Amino acid sequence: MQSIDDKILARLKKCGGGKVYFASDFALYGEVKAVQKAIERLAKSQTLLRLARGIYYYPKIDKKLGLGVLHPSWEDVAYAIAKRDKARIVPTGIHALNRLGLSTQVPMNFVFLTDGTPRRINTGKGKGILFRHTAPKNLAFHSEIVMLIVFALKEIGKDKVTQEQSERIKEILQQVPKELVLQDVKLMPAWIKSLIMKMYE
Numbered sequence: 603m604q605s606i607d608d609k610i611l612a613r614l615k616k617c618g619g620g621k622v623y624f625a626s627d628f629a630l631y632g633e634v635k636a637v638q639k640a641i642e643r644l645a646k647s648q649t650l651l652r653l654a655r656g657i658y659y660y661p662k663i664d665k666k667l668g669l670g671v672l673h674p675s676w677e678d679v680a681y682a683i684a685k686r687d688k689a690r691i692v693p694t695g696i697h698a699l700n701r702l703g704l705s706t707q708v709p710m711n712f713v714f715l716t717d718g719t720p721r722r723i724n725t726g727k728g729k730g731i732l733f734r735h736t737a738p739k740n741l742a743f744h745s746e747i748v749m750l751i752v753f754a755l756k757e758i759g760k761d762k763v764t765q766e767q768s769e770r771i772k773e774i775l776q777q778v779p780k781e782l783v784l785q786d787v788k789l790m791p792a793w794i795k796s797l798i799m800k801m802y803e
Contacts, residue, residue, distance in 0.1 A: 606640040620662030622682035689718025698754040
């Protein structure tokens with residue numbers, strides 16, 4: 603008869619490395635306390651890496667280049683949480699600017715707007731993932747890229763967008779069919795709508 607450790611390990615190996623897991627993913631393998639103890643043992647042996655409370659990572663190992671364990675980005679972790687919670691999220695603030703190449707500043711906290719539950723996930727050393735609640739209509743964009751651009755521009759602020767940033771945004775918009783952009787303009791503040799439409803002139 604397989605132990606809980608063996609059941610968890612079998613699942614991890616079957617799915618392969620590089621995936622984020624939650625303690626709840628293994629709930630069917632036994633009683634809550636027994637499953638938690640099994641996870642703790644796997645974390646202690648480094649089979650699972652503990653990223654934050656209740657969040658684990660089954661490491662992917664790079665053998666070709668000898669890079670060792672390939673750690674997930676905190677963005678990967680945030681999207682895994684959103685998928686589990688069936689919530690939508692979008693990076694905002696410095697993180698949004700960084701994603702689009704509009705800033706080289708690395709945020710201490712990765713801030714996402716969500717139509718799910720607001721919370722903070724502490725990742726250690728003063729860093730964390732912050733989910734801030736927003737109205738569902740603010741995440742109703744047809745294009746995720748356009749949505750990201752809008753929140754990045756909100757962070758920069760009206761009349762503060764540089765020529766370099768404007769050119770970068772114009773370059774990014776070329777990846778999005780104009781029809782999608784036109785569907786999303788109704789969700790934009792007037793000044794952002796005006797700025798983006800000028801890029802198509």
